[in-house]
Amino acid sequence: MDKLVKVFTKEGNEEWILVHIEVQGYIDYSFADRMFTYYYRIWDKYRRRTTALAILADDNKHYYPSCFEQSFLGTSIRFEFNTLKILDQCDRKLAESDNVFAHVIMTVKIALKSKKVKQQDLFDLKIQLAKRLLSQDIPKWKIGKLMDFLKFYVVLNDPYLRESFSEEINNLTLKTYTAMGMDEAVLYITREEAKEERSAILIKNLLKDGRFGLEEIAKLAEVPVAFAQEVKDSIDS
Structure with missing residues (x-):
């Protein structure tokens, strides 16, 4: 693209x-x-x-x-x-930066480390980055996009840790947006969960169709390939 x-x-x-x-x-x-x-x-x-x-x-x-x-x-x-x-990008400078794309770069760096670190350490890195992201003065729609990127690009293979991460993110998001109103926070989380569920359903249907490769399916569903692979693995298992 x-x-x-x-x-x-x-x-x-x-x-x-x-x-x-x-x-x-x-x-x-x-x-x-x-x-x-x-x-x-x-x-x-x-x-x-x-x-x-x-x-x-x-x-x-x-x-x-x-x-x-x-x-x-x-x-x-x-x-x-x-x-x-x-x-080559410096972790300290990325963490201190107020540039939105610094979070993107940090996410990619964590993904590159994912092959070499334990799942629990990977979980901790994702949570730390999510906390920094939510503490930034960034528009909510941008935070939503970045949180999706963090969630789907850096995949946790352990089902328990995946579920724990989702719960932790929901709690963090709820705390962050409570100041703006509880209803708004709950609505935000509900929308994110519904969006993920719709994407998973679309991926499953495209996989059943059999005419598309995994990368094509990811593009059609507008999700990272890693998330499409995760849905495929859940069907195969």
Whole structure:
């Protein structure tokens, strides 16, 4: 779900540029080649200046693609692009940041650690992040989106811990929104639970249909692949 984003300069000029953001979650040694391909196709279509950013969300600390080079019989090209490596981001700075996307980056870092830490430790990390998120002065709709991302992107395999996490989040949410009114807090939680249930039902129906792969189903249900996998596993078990 690559995006071409139109933005205006800080000087307020009418000129606009294109920002190509590519999220790469696994090692692909042809990745720099693909980035160059996207660049020249964008240039061919729009004839506008483009800056490219690769967000490297893989778990390999040695994987750093940042340029594409080619040379042949006196003709050469070197294409460089910006990179942001999730693993390199400082936990302390992310925790102190008031930028909403700092929470997204922290969630991804926790997910990358999930293969190496115990389920209880993973549970504790998710709760800590949820508490920090709910303590921030962020609009409720954004908190809802980020909480969904935290819940579905970082999957707890232990059924007991999954249920405990949901209960803990409900309690935290209730405490956070009580100041705004108990009715509003209960309504928020009820809506979130209903949304998750509707997504699970849709995924089950698409799985029964048999025409779609898991990634396609996740896109149709507008949920992370990890959540779609969790629903599939519940059917198979």
